[in-house]
Amino acid sequence: MTATEHRAAAADAANRTITLRVNGREVSRTVETRTTLADFLRDDLDLVSVHLGCEHGVCGCCTILLDGESVRSCLMLAVQARGHEIETVESLSADQNALHPIQEAFAEEQGLQCGFCTPAMVLRCKEIIEDGKARTDDEVRHEISGILCRCTGYQNIVNAVQNASRKLGGKEAGA
Amino acid sequence: MTTTQDPVVGSSGKPAAGYKYIGADRKRVEDPRLLVGRGGYIADMKMQGLLHAAILRSPVPHARIDSIDTSSAERIPGVVAVLTGEDCKAHMNPCMNFGPPTIAQYPIAVDKVRYVGEAVAVVVAESRYIAEDGVDALDVEFSDLPLVSDPKAALEPGAAPLHDEHGSNLAYERTFEFGDIAAAMEEADLVVSDTLHWGRSAGMPMETSGAIARPGNNGVLEVYCNSLNFSYLQFLVAGALRIPSNKLKMQPVAAGGSFGSKFTAHKVPTLTAFLALRTGRPVSYIEDRLDHLMNSDHHASDRYYEARMGLTADGMITGLDIDVLDDYGAYLQFGTGTHGNALSQLTGPYRFRNARYSLRAALTNKCQQGAYRGFGSEVHNWVLERLVDQAAKKLGLAPEDIRRRNFILPEEFPYKIPGGNLYDSGNYPAVLDKALGMIDLEHWRKEKARLREEEGRYIGIGLATTQERSVFSSTEFWFWSDEPAFPITSSPESATITIDPAGAFQLQLHCQAMWGNSPETVATTVLAEEFGVEPDTVNVSYADTSRALPGTGPGGSRFTVMVAGAVRGASRKLKKKLIDIAAHSLEVSADDLELVDGRVQVVGAPERSLGIPELAGSAYFFALSLPPGMASGLEESHTYDHPYTTLPAADRSDLGVFYPIMGHACHIAVMEVDPDTGQTSFLDYVAVHDAGTVVNPKSLGGHVTGGAAQGLGSTLYEELAYDAEGQFKSSTFLDYLIPTANEVPPFRIGHVETPSPYTEFGIKGGGEGGRMVTPSVVSSAIDDALAEYGMHIQQLPVKPADIVETVQNARVDE
């Protein structure tokens, strides 16, 4: 192998072209293989709703839905998302003037203050409601405990999940 | 357990009497953009050619930097520059500093490192990934210096000084005595005393600190950052950078939470600005969580107390004697302001007149200290309430009884406390009564006995109060010194209201941009009250420092009060102009006009009126239709100064009025403790707050629950720990334990409203009280649950191991 070929091979190894679906649309990009999924979504796709709070998988602010399941996007490489379906909060609504019922429920209950954990909480709320797992306030608390909120003390988030559940026709939780 | 929002006294979901918007549970105007993930945080900003910085942080607590080999890092493709303390020494002045000038700090360590995590070198590169590759390639040689880890040992003769120029590790020492403490203890029938340690935690917002600096046009350096308190920062940062203040433009950027951690957080923007100046290119430095945990701008209070309280046999407090040794860490950047907050509510809600407060601030090889929700007053309140609890137990008084009999009474306000600060208004018995009305204590007291007897369970009941000082005056920054370098007395806030030619409202604030509080909701609510326009139709923006009017920014629960004053002041000026234009057009006297629901109308003849769009059209485009001498346009600004502050006495026998807008709270918690695992849980929790006139009950409730959750963190979970070797032990979120929704109980919230006589609308600050009382009430409840084992919490955080150790020791003694 010539030196030139060597360099080309090394470059190929460092980069990879991936195709995936994000918020319902197919996207294809070339990424450095060490790029985290969170950075890929933020930097390459401008989905800055994916917030980096700790980058070691504890705070949950970078939570996204991968094939419908909540995962920490800081703990995946972008290349690992190839062929998968990703949802960020923009998949509910990216229009401030036309919020999704879950987003509306968070607004009504003031289930947010600084907004940094909010996209993650909203996505987790969607998953909880779709799973139909959480009914009581205590169950909701347990189900959202993988995402840290430093502002609200969680009560208004619990109220927002319950409100959203009612809006989407789920059973009244805690009843 | 279900949670109910207790009706708000005077404003249960509906506006307070006489107001249309203030006091109503309205949606926040900030929320739509946050809910779609467009909060506009610093890390969301993109810029052509932006470089990224990463920092090598010291692995050792105290050492001389012998050499830094940057050559390998500089050879990495994409690395643009490597800067060290040598560059700082050569090209900048020390950072802004409210402490002694002999304790200088640069954003990168110069010559020595003084704590694990201090910046040693910075790599600037084309991406953060490459910058970190560069950090990995740096090679630093250190010569260890003697470790100074324990604050008591730090003050011993022979301890290695952290700062040679300062001489010793005693950064500051002062004793204030108000009244006669010796006589107070002499006349007391009972003197209780305690040795207490409040451990380090921090605001720890989900978003770290960050800045982007860009060399702009005309030689102006633009700095975008999420630090608070621009009016203090800007000219001091310019001074550190050795550039004229008018060549540094700081643009506030929304913050993802602060809780004190971004309060005057100067090192991140100063460093980033320095990197941009040195490289001549736009540079971003966003702390990662490791940066923030071990270094951040500051950790919070870390204090050791010897405290005494004297009481008469019937439970009346005669005096309070506080000796506090503060483990300040390696630098004294904010001086001792966190103790000024303690002095603002030195005697709590109680009526006694004798108090002594003795402070020593020690320098140690730890991260420097700064603000965290409560700003040091929460620590003092914990000490005060620990002593009151102990006295109640010894005197056989119920916790509510001993407090009630010492309360300052509603008719005694305004009330000047020992030390000179003044409490504006309050109704402490009403707050206590409301809390007691929301929870059946007699039931729980019986249940506690029954569960112990029948099920072997350990239930504890805690009750505690706090004062919640709000609206600081900047005199508190310097009254500690007899000859202050800069005895500032201003702490204003400003607002600019513009009605555009189409009649739409622009509101510009002159402070930090949205930090998690609700500045836009509050400001637009006040504007709505004044003009009758819907709050969410008002566009809010934030001035950069090239345009900003005098301001102070959030901190010390001042913002709601201050921005309400500023917006109301600007509104009055602008309303006058609207009315003058209308009077001229309608050919009536201005005295006969009023502004109702967005229209200027003749009193008693509302059909004769002009709408704001029509008046705006005149103001902008029809100068000949305006009253003679009136200039075109519709814009007014107002700067609202602190509503009530006075100078300290020259001899400091009286510290003046510096924190007079005084809220109050009472929390009651029922907890269960497992004596064999040390785990705790809540069976009920009631929190009643009086923050004066409530602007938005749901928002205030959110601040109470959020603050209480943080108080719970400082009490049971969160610790920024250093080991005996000075190594930092809490460098990830696996070790720094922020409460999750599992740990935080449902709080049942109640509000009492005792308006302030000094502020617009009677509003008081309410941003911090939640955190200021939880440590006391949780300590009290755990002690009560395990009283039979002699549980007595003296150190926070109290961990499961501490609880089990107490129980096991008591069992062995049996």
Next chain:
Amino acid sequence: MKPPRFQYRDPDTLADAVALKARHRSDALILAGGQSLMPMLNMRLAAPAVVIDINGVTDLQQITRNGGVVEIGACVRQSTLETDPLIREAVPLLARAVPHIGHIENRHRGTVGGSLAHADASAELPCTAVVSDAVVVVQGQNGRREIPASSFFDGFMTNACADDELVVAVRYPVTPAGAGTAFVEVARRAGDFALAAAGVIAEVDGDGRFTRLAVGVAGVASVPLRATDVEQELLGRPVDPATIDAAAERVEAAVTTGDDIHATSAYRKHLAATVVSRAVLAAAADARNGGNR
């Protein structure tokens, strides 16, 4: 906190994965769920030359039952164990233990093999493997080896894999009909690593005496422990809280984890006895209620 440079390899087949591991040996790390490796990469506590991503190897994603043994592929997600009917019925201890692993967002990605290979003594899955006498199946260039859990975890955060091997599956014996199981964990916060946890499988006869007992303890030593002293003490004895409490104290001697910022060693000793006692009692109660049948 960004990963360092590494070569990324994503084999489609187990054979390719094994060949890559054999070629790069200790220079290569296996990326499965990433819940442990990714934080280490982001913090640059790990700097492998090669990362072998095995998520594309479909052979490793199966749960199968062969008679008295349930084999779980290394890449089966932890969250699957919570809901999988076969696991709930055949290895109920797993279904009880898994919800204690981190939070659901971690378990959606985290894998069974990843947790075992990471060999954290305070983690739940290694504890269940030791209690259950599970067998870890590893594969290298010379073929497969079956390593009993008791010898797989051979030191602090280390396992018995050779540097050309990777974990491909774990085999759990099917829990006997009528056996009771329990998993009791104490952590600073729910979802944190255990300060101490105990997993128990118990069988109780008609007279209310223990006829079989397996007790495992996590979080108190460099490896997950079997509390054999406790097991022997209680075998044949009646299910009685005082008896169990007294026997549980025998575990304290095995606690070797020293003081850290979350717990003292003395506390961990008491806690180990407490969780063992509670788990034994709970497993006995479960057995009396018929266990998983």
